[in-house]
Every structure is written in structure tokens, then in C-alpha cells.
Amino acid sequence: MLQAVMTGTTRGGRSWTPTYVTALNGKRCIGCGRCFKVCPRQVFDLVDREMVADDDDDEGDGFSDDPHKVMVIHDGDDCIGCAACARVCPKKCHTHAALPMAA
Ligand code: SF4
Numbered sequence: 001m002l003q004a005v006m007t008g009t010t011r012g013g014r015s016w017t018p019t020y021v022t023a024l025n026g027k028r029c030i031g032c033g034r035c036f037k038v039c040p041r042q043v044f045d046l047v048d049r050e051m052v053a054d055d056d057d058d059e060g061d062g063f064s065d066d067p068h069k070v071m072v073i074h075d076g077d078d079c080i081g082c083a084a085c086a087r088v089c090p091k092k093c094h095t096h097a098a099l100p101m102a103a
């Protein structure tokens with residue numbers, strides 16, 4: 001059975017379904033900053049990759065060995081679901097989902 005999701009309307013009254021960012025694949029991210037620049041809210045933060053623990057960890061210290069920057073989701077609750085970040089990302093890092101309608 002299809003689950004009902006939250007929808008809104010465009011100015012012209014057409015139905016619009018926001019899709020909110022739910023994850024960002026830091027392994028694919030090249031730290032280009034495109035999603036940060038296009039986002040109208042305060043969702044993302046560009047950080048040093050060594051600040052983010054991941055599996056690229058040859059020393060076993062819990063941190064990546066890649067010295068470059070990586071984008072992270074800083075405040076996902078501020079997302080308005082415009083999906084602009086996904087449109088500009090050259091590496092398809094973002095995952096989005098509509099909000100299920102409250103029961
Ligand atoms: S969907 Fe829109 S508001 Fe949400 S993170 Fe992406 S660009 Fe920002």
C-alpha cells in the first residue's frame with residue numbers, strides 16, 4: 001500500500017511534494033561546495049575530511065586518511081525539501097525522501 005506523504009502547492013496551485021535530504025555520501029563527496037552554495041537554508045557544513053570518521057582508515061584511529069574537505073549534514077531539520085542540492089551535485093551524494101503524512 002502506498003504511504004501518503006506531505007505535499008504543498010506551487011504559487012499556481014499545482015501539487016508539490018518536498019523531498020528532504022536524509023543522507024550525504026561522504027565517500028563520494030569531492031568537497032566542491034556546490035550544494036552548500038545552492039542550499040537556501042543552513043543544512044550543510046564543509047569540514048576537514050579527517051574530522052569525519054569513516055572506513056578509509058589505514059591507521060585504525062577512526063578517521064579518514066583523505067586530507068580534503070567533505071560536506072556533512074549539519075542541520076537536516078532546516079531542510080525545506082527543494083532538492084536543489086541533488087541537482088547540482090556532480091557525484092550524486094544526496095539521498096532525499098518525502099515526509100510521511102502524520103497518522
Ligand atoms: S533539499 Fe534544498 S533545503 Fe534541503 S538541503 Fe537540499 S538544497 Fe538545502
Ligand code: SF4
Binds near residue numbers: 088
Ligand atoms: S555538491 Fe556533492 S560533491 Fe560537491 S560538496 Fe556537495 S555533496 Fe560533495
